[in-house]
Amino acid sequence: MLRDITIGQYYPTESVIHRLDPRTKLFGTVVFLVSLFVSRQLSAYILATLFLFGVIRLSNVPFKFITKGLKGVIFLLILSVSFNLFLTPGREIFRLGFLKMTWEGLQISAFMALRLIYLVLGSSVMTLTTTPTQLTDGLERGLGILKKFGVPVHEIAMMMSIALRFIPILIEETDKIMKAQMARGADFESGGLVQKAKAMIPLLVPLFISAFRRASDLAMAMEARCYHGGEGRTKMKPLVYAARDRIAYLVLWLYLAAMIGSRFLPL
Amino acid sequence: MSIRVENLTHIYQEGTAMESYALDDVSFRIEDGSFIGLIGHTGSGKSTLVQHLNGLVKPSSGTVYFNEEDIFAPGYDLRALRGKVGLVFQYPEYQLFEETVLKDVMFGPRNMGASDREAESRARTALGLVGVEEELFEKSPFELSGGQKRRVAIAGVLAMEPEVIILDEPTAGLDPAGRDEILGMINDFHHKKHISVLLVSHSMEDVAEYADKILVMKQGRLMYFDTPKNVFAHRKELEEAGLSAPEMCYLADELRAAGLDVDPVMSTVEEAADEIMRALRERGAIPAAMA
Numbered sequence: 332m333l334r335d336i337t338i339g340q341y342y343p344t345e346s347v348i349h350r351l352d353p354r355t356k357l358f359g360t361v362v363f364l365v366s367l368f369v370s371r372q373l374s375a376y377i378l379a380t381l382f383l384f385g386v387i388r389l390s391n392v393p394f395k396f397i398t399k400g401l402k403g404v405i406f407l408l409i410l411s412v413s414f415n416l417f418l419t420p421g422r423e424i425f426r427l428g429f430l431k432m433t434w435e436g437l438q439i440s441a442f443m444a445l446r447l448i449y450l451v452l453g454s455s456v457m458t459l460t461t462t463p464t465q466l467t468d469g470l471e472r473g474l475g476i477l478k479k480f481g482v483p484v485h486e487i488a489m490m491m492s493i494a495l496r497f498i499p500i501l502i503e504e505t506d507k508i509m510k511a512q513m514a515r516g517a518d519f520e521s522g523g524l525v526q527k528a529k530a531m532i533p534l535l536v537p538l539f540i541s542a543f544r545r546a547s548d549l550a551m552a553m554e555a556r557c558y559h560g561g562e563g564r565t566k567m568k569p570l571v572y573a574a575r576d577r578i579a580y581l582v583l584w585l586y587l588a589a590m591i592g593s594r595f596l597p598l
Numbered sequence: 599m600s601i602r603v604e605n606l607t608h609i610y611q612e613g614t615a616m617e618s619y620a621l622d623d624v625s626f627r628i629e630d631g632s633f634i635g636l637i638g639h640t641g642s643g644k645s646t647l648v649q650h651l652n653g654l655v656k657p658s659s660g661t662v663y664f665n666e667e668d669i670f671a672p673g674y675d676l677r678a679l680r681g682k683v684g685l686v687f688q689y690p691e692y693q694l695f696e697e698t699v700l701k702d703v704m705f706g707p708r709n710m711g712a713s714d715r716e717a718e719s720r721a722r723t724a725l726g727l728v729g730v731e732e733e734l735f736e737k738s739p740f741e742l743s744g745g746q747k748r749r750v751a752i753a754g755v756l757a758m759e760p761e762v763i764i765l766d767e768p769t770a771g772l773d774p775a776g777r778d779e780i781l782g783m784i785n786d787f788h789h790k791k792h793i794s795v796l797l798v799s800h801s802m803e804d805v806a807e808y809a810d811k812i813l814v815m816k817q818g819r820l821m822y823f824d825t826p827k828n829v830f831a832h833r834k835e836l837e838e839a840g841l842s843a844p845e846m847c848y849l850a851d852e853l854r855a856a857g858l859d860v861d862p863v864m865s866t867v868e869e870a871a872d873e874i875m876r877a878l879r880e881r882g883a884i885p886a887a888m889a
Contacts, residue, residue, distance in 0.1 A: 507692075533695050
């Protein structure tokens with residue numbers, strides 16, 4: 332059960348999107364997310380749709396995987412759609428007591444739903460085509476300027492990669508500890524909120540102790556291999572821009588310009 | 599007490615391209631009062647099998663009968679079962695969590711519904727069985743040494759007074775002296791409290807010394823379920839399964855090849871010593887008076 336959770340959801344396959352520099356993809360994701368909010372014109376939504384599905388097609392990731400991320404926001408989606416559908420004033424379509432569905436409501440909730448879905452899909456493309464290591468490398472390089480302001484960029488990136496690396500290990504450990512306590516009759520399922528919270532102690536205490544122990548061992552192992560922070564540290568796989576990245580940046584800027592430009596269009 | 603496993607099959611990721619058989623049609627029966635060894639190479643299905651016996655894992659097909667009751671039947675009380683079929687995982691010291699040693703050992707009996715007084719009395723008995731001194735009872739389990747922590751963890755399961763106790767590699771990570779101590783302790787409470795034991799192990803020597811019968815697993819299938827001697831006679835098959843017979847058996851092979859007629863399945867060092875002496879006496883190489 333616990334083994335099914337895949338963090339980062341990287342989908343390994345060959346595609347031009349997979350081969351892009353992670354910095355390009357990070358920039359692309361930010362641009363796309365921003366673009367969803369710069370214009371409310373229909374033409375903007377059409378352009379965003381074309382762009383998004385074009386990128387998805389280029390990524391060679393099966394559509395089924397891309398939509399997995401939507402499971403998390405289903406509830407939020409239904410909630411905001413129903414609110415906007417029935418509580419927006421305007422020209423009435425039909426009514427159910429005091430709940431009035433209007434054309435305006437329909438329009439607003441449709442676009443809002445679309446925006447939310449595209450937000451999720453856009454970010455999913457990022458995580459599906461970039462390994463967690465590439466992501467942190469990209470962030471570390473991307474946020475490099477902050478070093479001038481004293482922000483420990485390297486340390487933060489290192490902490491992120493280590494945390495990502497240990498998630499599957501800790502999930503497995505949780506599974507083991509849970510089974511060991513269940514073998515002693517522990518019950519994690521029945522009872523109210525308070526009882527369930529108390530039942531977590533035999534699970535959380537050993538888990539925390541285990542995490543600290545691992546952290547301590549890892550720190551020692553890193554020091555034994557002369558790790559001393561980011562100063563003067565080189566990379567085995569340095570990030571280098573290729574032609575495809577330059578093209579991608581061009582496409583992204585053009586896309587953003589077009590989205591902003593759509594505000595001045597009639598539709 | 600009896601555990602009967604019938605056509606137990608467990609398939610990982612059934613229906614996908616990555617499906618694999620962790621257990622494939624395994625059947626056997628454990629009788630009351632026995633000491634059974636379970637051996638197999640890494641990935642042979644030992645841990646998966648053992649987790650079915652107290653209902654922690656459900657099979658894809660087949661079932662397990664405890665005292666002739668199907669434990670996977672709807673409505674069967676699995677929590678109560680876990681009080682009777684105790685399971686000690688590998689490196690059990692990592693599951694300790696309570697403020698004091700005594701409280702941690704009381705966790706099991708309390709979950710089984712025992713009152714505080716009852717649980718405490720059982721905990722004290724259990725700690726006595728594993729050889730943990732009373733001075734340590736009020737200490738935090740995290741202050742103890744690795745070996746002591748492991749004993750406390752085992753006591754935690756013994757305190758539930760199970761009818762059978764399953765131990766998954768209880769000697770993992772211990773030095774030879776530690777291994778002897780733990781195994782001796784297990785054998786001790788096996789006899790003292792008439793608790794049946796299922797010992798999962800990598801070590802043929804350990805299993806040879808204590809087990810009445812051995813279950814040999816290979817890639818999810820049950821290869822043998824027989825007395826140690828009978829199992830060790832199948833050297834080649836064991837090797838093909840990624841296992842080996844006890845060292846002394848190989849010594850026996852070499853001695854026999856050199857002409858000394860020792861028992862080909864002598865398993866422990868003591869046994870080997872006796873066998874060699876006997877064979878030498880028979881030959882007349884040493885006077886009969888030397889025993």
